[in-house]
């Protein structure tokens with residue numbers, strides 16, 4: 001009996017609590033921001049820079065990015081993209097649905113890759129999310145952390 | 154003589170001496186939800202709580218719409234047992250239920266073992282002495298964490314991710330007309346394997362300040378502040394930028410203190426208030442608990 005009173009009291013509290021519903025975000029396909037400043041791998045084997053689709057949003061697979069590899073002299077460098085791991089360093093977590101990621105290498109430009117179906121598990125201000133890019137070039141596989149200087153809605 | 158009069162005054166205020174000993178600082182939000190009064194040998198605890206109105210607090214202290222559950226329910230079951238005059242221990246387990254719109258999911262949370270050793274116990278003759286307890290706790294990461302989540306909106310997250318060892322103390326002046334206490338807890342989390350590498354959360358410092366008053370001989374009202382600070386985390390031994398955390402919370406607890414028999418407690422909490430909060434969650438919470446000596 002006591003528990004029944006307890007439950008009805010608590011459910012009254014939650015009913016009033018559910019707040020804003022998620023707003024749907026329109027993503028213009030193909031539209032991307034500019035490539036950011038290239039980040040060098042620790043060994044210097046390659047540099048990587050990213051261009052993101054506009055209107056990054058959490059809770060959708062509509063996000064995408066272009067990846068460009070270059071050498072120390074900023075010349076295009078053929079490279080193998082091996083990993084693209086989103087991470088939120090401040091909170092210490094990654095994202096879900098990493099198995100949905102799609103990597104495509106441009107057959108005419110082996111330094112250029114497209115990554116699609118990127119899922120952010122939560123929104124965040126500019127630079128709250130980063131991506132750890134793993135790639136191999138000149139026979140060396142390395143991981144590079146690239147900032148995402150855009151807000152994720 | 155003055156002490157005796159003060160002691161008698163306390164006795165008069167409370168109606169029953171044991172009721173004044175009832176609480177240590179962490180009526181809520183400490184490591185252990187249930188404690189034993191000096192006269193008790195064991196107790197069963199059943200708590201039902203819900204948190205909602207979540208907002209994320211980012212590394213700059215900015216509030217954001219939360220992408221997580223709308224409400225998180227928690228059913229807590231605990232058993233506490235005395236081993237000696239001065240030492241008792243409790244085991245706490247819980248079940249979580251997360252809701253977002255019309256979706257919901259339930260699962261087990263973390264399990265905690267807590268021990269308290271009483272170093273100092275005030276008496277009727279020395280009511281100005283605090284009750285002083287040493288605290289040792291261990292949380293086991295049995296519940297699914299953010300980094301093990303597979304569900305949208307983290308609907309399947311009930312645990313903290315890493316196990317953690319805690320040590321601290323709790324000082325409580327419970328025999329004066331105004332109840333007062335403070336406690337400190339230090340946390341050492343274990344490393345956690347996540348898909349991106351080995352995550353080592355930073356050490357925790359938790360400060361709790363509590364004040365209160367006996368509203369009636371067997372009804373206690375306490376409230377206070379819990380201030381958590383956690384140092385920066387490391388991923389594969391590399392310190393993660395802006396990952397230190399701060400969270401201040403307020404709590405208000407109304408509790409019955411029947412010396413023999415069942416007791417009820419209601420706790421209202423407001424997480425993420427009072428100035429500078431970072432890398433946390435702001436939320437409202439309410440917990441109703443039932444405690445029985447069996």
Ligand SMILES: [Cu+2]
Nearest residue numbers: 088091093122
């Ligand atoms: Cu996050």
Ligand SMILES: [Cu+2]
Nearest residue numbers: 176177179180
């Ligand atoms: Cu207490």
